[in-house]
Amino acid sequence: MNHRLIMQSLRKVPELSYVNAENVARYRAIMRFFYQEYQRLRYWMKPAEVYEGVRLLGVLQGYTLEQCHADLDKLVEWKNLTVRHDGGRATTIEEYMRKKYQYSLTPYSIEIERLLETLESVTGYGGSLEPTLFDTIAEDLFEVRNKVDMFEPGEALELWERLYQSFVRLHENSADYIASLQTVHAETMMMTEEFLVFKERLRDYLQNFMQALQHRSYKIEDSLLHISRQMRKRFLACVAEDAINKPRIEEMPSKEELIEEYERGWENLHRWFVGAGDEPSESMLLDQATKEAIARIVHCARRIQERKRQGLSRRQELDYLAKWFYSIDDMDEAHRLAAYTYGLFATRHLQGEDRRESDRSDMSMWEEIPTTRSIRSRSRKRISGHKREYVRDQRERRQMLKQEILAQQQEERALLEEMLRLGRVRIDGLGMMTAKNRLRLLQWIGRCMATSSKSFRTPEGMIVSLKFPSPKQEAVLRCEDGVLTLPNYELRFVMESSLFAFKEAAVTAENE
Secondary structure, eight states, rough: OOOOHHHHHOOOGGGGGSSTTTHHHHHHHHHHHHHHHTTTOOOOOOOHHHHHHHHTTTTOSSSHHHHHHHHHHHHHHTTTTEEEEOSSOOOHHHHHOOOOOEEEEHHHHHHHHHHHHHHTTTSOOOOOOOOOHHHHHHHHHHHHHHHHTTOOTOOOOOOOOHHHHHHHHHHHHHHHHHHTTTTTTHHHHHTTTGOOOOOOOHHHHHHHHHHHHHHHHHHHHHHHHHHHHHHHHHHHHHHHHHHHOOSSSSSOOHHHHHHHHHHHHHHHHHHHHHHHHBBBOHHHHEEEEHHHHHHHHHHHHHHHHHHHHHHHOOOOHHHHHHHHHHOOHHHHHHHHHHHHHSSSSSOOOOOOOOOSSOOOOTGGGGGSSSOOOOOOOSSOOOOOOOOOOOOOOOOHHHHHHHHHHHHHHHHHHHHHHHHHHHOEGGGOOOOOHHHHHHHHHHHHHHHHSSSHHHHHOOTSSEEEEEOOTTTOOOOEEEEEEEEEEOOEEEEEEEEHHHHHHHHHHHHHHOOO
């Protein structure tokens, strides 16, 4: 942002003076009348018309035409109104003696009155969750990615405005809606029984948005990553060219200033879906906030239902059930009634070693050898004769675990040395791989994709970087335990010392 734009954004705003002035009711009434006439496409008003319109509002008692003239002059001084001379013929002596003027709203005043009108209807955060905006953003980015700079006149500007307005609308509406669920009013409402009526609709509404966010944000992120810096510059240059060619009466900024403004908008879009550096993206934070809101809604609904159940007396039902049991003479029938009444009891998982002496498939569980397992008492009373447990020696187990980890590291180091010898490999160039090497390869790809530089450094000082394939280019990775189809990634391996030597040689050559 250049110095002129910074100074303009930090200047004093005299147009807001009438909102808190001493005679605020008179100024607000005049400005509201001008705004209402502006919406009726009447732009220039005479003082007599303004006075008559304010008087018909019925909010000012004893208001005179002289006061109206003074208020109009003050609003012109604050740059809320612009004035021009009325060239028409005077019809009265008073009009002849006075200078005849007409008044109209300035652009700043129109936006201020529009804002005040909006604020009057604000009752909360508002907002909404619109999953269709993800489709609009994804389709527009796909079009930018395919066309780059092959646009018809005016097409690039229309595409950019639709893309960025959809993004701003998605960001602001979703932030406002999630914020409305965190207010004191929402917490109070979630504690009432009326909340159970629309709990399901609210939960489904949030779940549908979260599913759209999870499924479609990856498509948007992929398009943003495949649009290079050069492609973005060419597209934004076409947008700026269309904006300059659009006929305007007002002073237009230069093409460089427009491109700089569009670049900031693109960075906001990229940071919202992809993130910046190690910071998580705004879409991930929104996904987490939506999940927390759903969990909170379910928790509040469960707490209301539990509170309702606690207040009910089941004495009559239990008394009837007890008499029913008392009247049954057959034990099997009593068991069936208990099963219908109480259902299955909660299961308990007991840990033990399975020592089967037979491989018969038809062998009953009752014929198995029982496994003895001591169960500790849950009683709160202190047991005096409890058995002491001694500290077990885990040195042998730790040594075995250490040897296993060292063996895994040795295997991974051997694979890295083989890849370093090759320098760069593609998925379609790999031969048959073991299951362990396949997992290591997928782990490297995942670590590269988790960073903005698409690379990572191993403890041995090796740099592993990832290069994305062209769209729809896939490869088949054959392993001992199956076949895996994935994009034809290219992995590059280089030692950090070699990388430094290469950069130093390049700098030396450039200086020479």
